[in-house]
Amino acid sequence: MSSEVFDCIVIGAGIQGSCTAYQLAKNKQKTLLLEQFVLPHSRGSSHGQTRIIRKAYEEDFYTQMMQESYELWAELEKEAGVELYRRTGLLVMGPEKSEGFSKLKDTMQRHKIPTVFLEKQEFNEHIPNVNLSEGNGALIDTFAGVLYADRALRAVQRLFQCSGGVLKDGQTVTGVSPGAVVTVSTGSAVYRGKSVVITAGPWANTLLTHAGLQLPLKVVKINVCYWKEKIPGTYSVGQSFPCFIQMEPKEGEYDIYGLPSNEYPGLMKVTPDQHFVLDSHPSYGNIIIGAGFSGHGFKFSPIIGKVLSQLAMGQVPSHDLSPFRIQRFQSQSKSSL
Numbered sequence: 459m460s461s462e463v464f465d466c467i468v469i470g471a472g473i474q475g476s477c478t479a480y481q482l483a484k485n486k487q488k489t490l491l492l493e494q495f496v497l498p499h500s501r502g503s504s505h506g507q508t509r510i511i512r513k514a515y516e517e518d519f520y521t522q523m524m525q526e527s528y529e530l531w532a533e534l535e536k537e538a539g540v541e542l543y544r545r546t547g548l549l550v551m552g553p554e555k556s557e558g559f560s561k562l563k564d565t566m567q568r569h570k571i572p573t574v575f576l577e578k579q580e581f582n583e584h585i586p587n588v589n590l591s592e593g594n595g596a597l598i599d600t601f602a603g604v605l606y607a608d609r610a611l612r613a614v615q616r617l618f619q620c621s622g623g624v625l626k627d628g629q630t631v632t633g634v635s636p637g638a639v640v641t642v643s644t645g646s647a648v649y650r651g652k653s654v655v656i657t658a659g660p661w662a663n664t665l666l667t668h669a670g671l672q673l674p675l676k677v678v679k680i681n682v683c684y685w686k687e688k689i690p691g692t693y694s695v696g697q698s699f700p701c702f703i704q705m706e707p708k709e710g711e712y713d714i715y716g717l718p719s720n721e722y723p724g725l726m727k728v729t730p731d732q733h734f735v736l737d738s739h740p741s742y743g744n745i746i747i748g749a750g751f752s753g754h755g756f757k758f759s760p761i762i763g764k765v766l767s768q769l770a771m772g773q774v775p776s777h778d779l780s781p782f783r784i785q786r787f788q789s790q791s792k793s794s795l
């Protein structure tokens with residue numbers, strides 16, 4: 459074991475771990491980012507060409523977090539010198555009288571998010587070639603769009619390394635021993651850190667076992683349509699065809715998401731309430747956990763990186779993290795502590 463002690467070791471170089479590590483390095487923390495696969499890889503949830511970015515949410519806390527996340531994405535674009543976001547607009551359709559659609563509409567209005575509310579009769583003028591189902595309402599979140607996922611991940615990892623961070627791939631973490639200094643073992647090395655951030659995506663519980671904790675995460679299927687035009691000009695972003703969400707579709711249990719691309723990301727695990735986990739370990743304050751990002755966590759990654767890094771540095775997080783506490787699963791999380 460080396461005598462070197464890192465300020466922080468981040469486990470998992472998906473988008474959440476990479477953004478967290480970058481924030482730490484930017485704050486002059488000596489940071490190690492460990493990844494089990496050789497990078498780049500396509501086995502977690504952060505690969506692929508595109509992800510939707512939007513402020514259109516039912517919950518105030520997500521809409522509020524997205525206000526800052528957009529700013530941080532713009533900063534990242536500047537720092538990396540690459541385009542990461544493309545504005546397309548997002549069409550949200552949903553049963554007009556449903557609780558979900560009404561809440562989303564209210565949240566957009568309350569936070570003064572630039573939105574076009576579409577009446578049934580004007581729908582086809584704005585969105586030709588699409589039929590609005592009977593009883594559905596529609597709105598457009600005008601600043602929504604797509605993030606270039608692979609490009610963003612590469613850019614953040616490069617910025618992390620340029621800020622002095624150490625990135626080691628092909629290193630599967632097989633042990634995490636809590637303590638004032640946490641010991642992290644891989645098959646070939648042992649590292650020590652004053653704090654550890656676990657951002658292991660679908661593997662979160664495998665790692666948390668070492669720290670005596672299990673979160674109620676389960677695999678779910680989400681409906682994502684990635685479209686590629688067969689006839690040029692019909693459904694292109696250039697023709698103002700937006701990303702879309704069909705809330706509460708007749709066809710199934712989950713919302714349908716649509717965006718331009720041709721590559722599918724992989725695994726996803728969700729919490730029972732489908733909200734994230736952003737918290738310290740209930741018994742070890744220097745082990746920080748970011749998990750359960752479900753099918754919508756990519757757009758938040760700069761702000762998630764910021765709050766997880768604040769927790770790792772022992773600072774008060776700049777956003778209210780009460781919706782994301784582990785405590786809410788008290789009856790469901792198996793803790794052997």
Ligand SMILES: Cc1cc2nc3c(=O)[nH]c(=O)nc-3n(C[C@H](O)[C@H](O)[C@H](O)COP(=O)(O)OP(=O)(O)OC[C@H]3O[C@@H](n4cnc5c(N)ncnc54)[C@H](O)[C@@H]3O)c2cc1C
Nearest residue numbers: 470472473474494502503504510631659751754755756757
């Ligand atoms: C089909 C689909 C569509 C989506 N669409 C959107 C969208 O439109 N908009 C949006 O905002 N979000 C979307 N998301 C969600 C978003 O992609 C995820 O929330 C996000 O990528 C999660 O990132 P992560 O870093 O937590 O996980 P991951 O990307 O899975 O990263 C975890 C990393 O940890 C590593 N790791 C695990 N165990 C170990 C170990 N023992 N040692 C070392 N390393 C380890 C893994 O190899 C992996 O690289 C979508 C997700 C899916 C699956």
